[in-house]
Structures are given as structure tokens and as C-alpha cells.
Amino acid sequence: MRELQISEIDFQDSVLVLGFPEEINKILLQLYLDNRKEIRQILTELEPALPHYHNMEWRLDVQLASRSLRHQIKPTVTMKLNLKQNEELSTKVLQTDPATLLHLIQELEEALAEMKTNHCRRIVRNIK
Known part of the structure; x- marks a missing residue:
């Protein structure tokens, strides 16, 4: 420790x-x-003992048509997230559309940028 x-x-x-x-x-x-x-x-x-990232696999599926719509393009991103907690692995499967995934990435990048500010650094330093 x-x-x-x-x-x-x-x-x-x-x-x-x-x-x-x-x-x-x-x-x-x-x-x-x-x-x-x-x-x-x-x-x-x-x-708290929280699970943490161990591995991730992803797949992009695209539905090109259905019975009702012939020229429909519907992409879906599927992610298999492996988490580790106390040497035990657990798996979570997440599915989303690319627009939502891009929005999530943008929000995480903004949060990361916020963590680099002096105010957040001071708070984190005092928490540790």
C-alpha cells in the first residue's frame, strides 16, 4: 500500500x-x-472495492435492410467489457448506437480535461 x-x-x-x-x-x-x-x-x-477494467472486445453490426424498409442503415456497437474485482472476473455486455457512443466519448474527454484544472487537482490531492 x-x-x-x-x-x-x-x-x-x-x-x-x-x-x-x-x-x-x-x-x-x-x-x-x-x-x-x-x-x-x-x-x-x-x-469501497470497486471493479476495474481488465479487457474489452467490441463489434460493429450494421443492419442494411428489413422487411419494411429496404434501404435502411442501422449501425450498432456491441462491447463486451471484462471487469476485475478481488481477482474475480465479471463480464458486462453493452450495446449502443454510434451517435450515443460519440457523445459518451465527448463527455468523458471533457471530464478528463476538467480533472486537469488547478481546482480539481487541489481537491484530489486533499482527498488522497
């Missing part, structure tokens, strides 16, 4: 926003410094 401790300055910045008097901020900092290993251990135990 990697130690992810925030520095004293980051802790003070986080507590400063709460608007406590300077005296209480110093007490909180000392309590944090005295108990940070125990705090980290408790937070690690509370961390």
Missing part, C-alpha cells in the same frame, strides 16, 4: 476554508499529525 498523506500546509489550507479561529486550526493540525496513520488506516478500510 502506498502512503498518501497530505502535507501540513495542505491540511491547513483545507481547514482554513472552514472559517475556524486560528487557535482551533492549530489544535486540529496537531490532532491530525498525532493520528494521521490511524486516520489513513481507517479511510483505507472504508474505501
